[in-house]
Amino acid sequence: MKLPDFFEFKPLNSIKAKMGIPQNVYGNLTVSIDPARLTRLELEKLASQDGLDISLDELTTLPDGTLAYKDSRVILYIRDVTIMSGRETQPRFHLANCQTLRQMRENNRFERYVVKAEMSKNFSLNIIRDKNIEPQLCQLDVCQNCLDMLTFDGFKMAWQQEERHRAVRQFEVNHFFEKYPKSLHTTHPKNTSITAPLNTYAGYFKKTSLDLRNKLGWICQHCKADFSAPSERKWLHVHHKNGLKHDNDRSNLVVLCISCHAEQPFHGHMRNSPSYKKFITRQ
DSSP states (O other): OOOOOOOSSSHHHHHHTTTTOTTTTOOOOOOOEEEETTHHHHHHTTTTSSEOOOOOGGEEEETTTEEEEEEEEEEEEEEEEEBTTBOOOOBBBBBBOOOOHHHHHTTTOGGGEEEEOOSSEEEEEEEETEEEEEEEEEOOBBBBHHHHHTTTOOOOTOOHHHHHHHHHHHHHHHHHHHHHHBBBSSSSHHHHHHOOOOOOOTTHHHHHHHHHHHHTBBTTTOOOBBBOSSSTTGGGEEETTTOTTTTGGGGGGGEHHHHHHHTTTOGGGGGSSHHHHHHOOOO
16 A cells, blocks of 8 residues: 655644644654663563563652662562572562562672562572573562561561461462552552642541541550440550541541551551550550
């Protein structure tokens, strides 16, 4: 099929005339690719067992502590495993910017990590013995420090060893991505950096909190414990699920005792507070 001479193509020239564009003028087509979005090749690699090598400055720690590359939440692992003195120690894969990753960063070993968003616990490793490199597909365990940092499914490093190991054995990558979706475009910010309110409690939150706890009979919505006695009410909190203290929409609020509150993502620090320690040791 022969293309027409668009300089003489009457339907197009008629439209151009209405738009005030001379017949002999054509614009330039500029295609721009958003650098913050994954390319097709990057998507394919992230969805594979091989993963994608990235540099440290390309990795982002999200507000909830999980890790992201461009517009996708990812997990991290070490691909190159060096065998020393005949001993092989398999790496763990990481969900968050945990204590282990921070130590690796301080030791300048972070560049050894690879990211992926594939659902299985199978990972492509390079087993290095002397000067020989042997590619292997291995099943890896999740990092316990990551589970503790996210209090994932209530995980605590204070658990007994067997309880922690059972949680690691039962961990499923797809369950993690159900709680923390891969795509970072599932929700959109309501505000810009200029219009966003300060992340502080609204002036009316105290009344909102009291009214909600009264309405629910001073019962923890998670463990169902009763805190209606006047001396017990101080242990019942109102938690903001999305972490925004100014967002007091009812769908964002949940009534939790101090113990259940401390198990929420990014709230593990509460277990070190004097009030938490007093609560768990009370008679």
